[in-house]
Amino acid sequence: MFVIETRGLTKRFGDTVAVDGIDLTSTEGEFLVLLGPSGCGKTTLLRLLAGLEEPSEGEIHIGGTLMNGLPPRTRKIAMVFQSYALYPHMTVHRNIAFPLRAEGIDKETQDQKVRWAAELLGIDRYLNRRPRQLSGGERQRVALARALVREPNVFLLDEPLSNLDAKLRAAARDDLLAFQRGIGTTTVYVTHDQVEAMGMGDRIAVMSEGRIRQLGTPEEVYADPADTFVATFIGSPPMNLLRDDGHIIGFRPENFRPASLIPADQHPTLFDFHVNRAEYLGSDRYLYGRVEGFDEHTKVIARVPVDATVLEGATHSFGVAATDLRLFDAATGLRIEGGRQ
Amino acid sequence: MSEQAVADAPEQPPPVRARRHLLDNERFLAFGAMTPAVVYILALVGFPFVLAVVLAFSDVTVGDPSLDLVGFDTLRQVVADPVFWQSLRNTLVFTLVSNGLVVVLATALALILTKNFRGKWLVRFLVLLPWTTPVSLATITWLWTLDSIFSPIDWVLRQVGLIESNVIWLGHPKLALASVIVVHTWRIVPLAAVIIMAGMISIPGEIRDASDIDGARFWRRTLEIEIPLMAPIIGVAVLFGVILTVTDMTVVYVLTRGGPTNATQVLSSWAYFKGIEGGDLAQGAGTALFLLPVLIAVAALILRFARRRDVL
Secondary structure, eight states, X not given: OOOEEEXXXXXXXXTEEEEEEEEEEOOTTOEEEEEOXXXXXXXXXXXXXXXXXXXXXXXXXXXXXXXXXXXXGGGTEEEEOTTOOOOTTSOHHHHHHHHHHHHTOOHHHHHHHHHHHHHHTTOGGGTTSXXXXXXXXXHHHHHHHHHHTTOOSEEEEESTTTXXXXXXXXXXXXXXXXXXXXXXXXXXXXXXXHXXXXXXXXXXXXXXXXXXXXXXXXXXXXXXXXXXXXHHHSSSSOOEEEEETTXXXXXOGGGXXXXXXXXXXXXXXXXXXXXXXXXXXXXXXXXXXXXXTSOTTOOEEEEEETTSOOOTTOEEEEEEOGGGOEEXXXXXXXXXXXXXX | OOHHHHHHSOOOOOOOOOOOOGGGOHHHHHHHHHHHHHHHHIIIIIHHHHHHHHHHTBOOOSSOOOXXXXXXXXXXXXXXXXXXXXXHHHHHHHHHHHHHHHHXXXXXXXXXXXXXXXXXXXXXXXXXXXXXXXXXXXXXHHHHHXXXXXXXXXXXXXXXXXXXXXXXXXXXXXXXXXXXXXXXXHHHHHHHHHHHHHHHHTSOHHHHHHHHHTTOOHHHIIIIIIHHHHHHHHHHHHHHHHHHHHTOOHHHHHXXXXXXXXXXXXXXXXXXXXXXXXXXXXXXXXXXXXHHHHHHHXXXXXXXXXHHTOOO
């Protein structure tokens, strides 16, 4: 098992700082997700780890070895690309065998390993086809098999599910996770999809503007966001943020409930919630409105059970339990007090 | 839709009256857009082609311009001439060798020019230069460079001590053909290199990255990934190269005028000498007509090849 570590890793393209002094250490066999909006530097970070880009500053260690300056092939890493990057003119067999051929492994061992990887991923029937004859999901498996076949120390995955349709994506997510758990190789997974990140990551590194805003388990980044960026980037709908002299008060929509439903021993903070619109979603109801006494342009969303009786256009007494309130500094956006830890 | 929803919907703008403008009429547009091209092709390709076919089956000469159809007599005379066969052989050698060289050199050039290095724009500019120079002027430069007395190549070779007296490049049958081939290769390489470069740039970056990750080094990546992926584009470059070579007579005309003793005579130059300079329009047209099946076959072959290798 191998640990990935970066120290003060920085990458500049001209005047743009794509990756800005990142210190990140994985644990052994971890499924680590890099999550962030497009342009936040997550793919650049992954390419730095792979050796496809050279860092401007900082160090990369994989399994305790300094990797700076080493070409990708010597890093014992495998990477799956967003487009899968299969070689279109080669059969599936030749695609999977390509890294082995490059290593100069004899034909028989090549064939054995290709069959082993193909069977593991359930694509052994397609070995003689070409990539264009395969569906998106099958191509993704070929890309995984090609990555797996050299038994790498680290897997790097760059949005490997984003080219699949929604239904296939859910299934592929399960498969990918089961596959990673099965082989137990340390994996870094890049995505902009928070549902993927929450569902798959052992830990999530939330990135923005080339920095890691927070590194933690899905529960941590969701319940205890380190700043207002993480608070609004994670969760759909996002955390409600109310500006209140020098502070920002944050609470999740599902924790914003009719006051009558919150037991008194939870010491709720109460608000007058003016509901503009209710949205019925089957299992829940989303209430869109604003809170009296705060900036009237600040939209607030509550997620309540369908059976809660709430009238559109009326003002209701809503509250948030003391343990569910989060406070942020209004100037920096950083979390300033614990609440629950 | 409920009444409430109808009342809430934004007011619809009044329907615009459909105007039947001539430029919105697709049939008219299609006709109008194609007509210039069709007229152009009919006037400059179709008419001369038909004329050439008619002339090839006649006995028209400059001295006797009346059109008398003589069937296959003219074509029989054309193939009875040993110079015709020598021209055909030279055309094949000229085309195959120069295009073989073009493919190898242009691919190598494209590989170099897609890399990043200092002064790349200058090198790219210099490489393109032969293509931008008018062919006749460029060939005249070569004529001087290969001159029997003043050739700078000979001078350098003499100074280095490799030769004692001038080589006389254009005076020796084999050397003359080689010179024609080299000059023509020099001329076509830039075009082919640019076409192949475009193909190389169109290979997705992730494919190249993947081959890096998979441990491929320069030769494996070039031979197993890049060149196979560029095969259709290289095919197109060859198509252009072959057509430009088979139909070209400028290089031969300026450098050697087909000599010495027809050693560099190609079909197009032979057709010109027969038909225009010799005044036998019928035989000239007949000779030129022999290029047609070659060109059709090459075009069909390479287009088919390009479609089959359309892999991405």
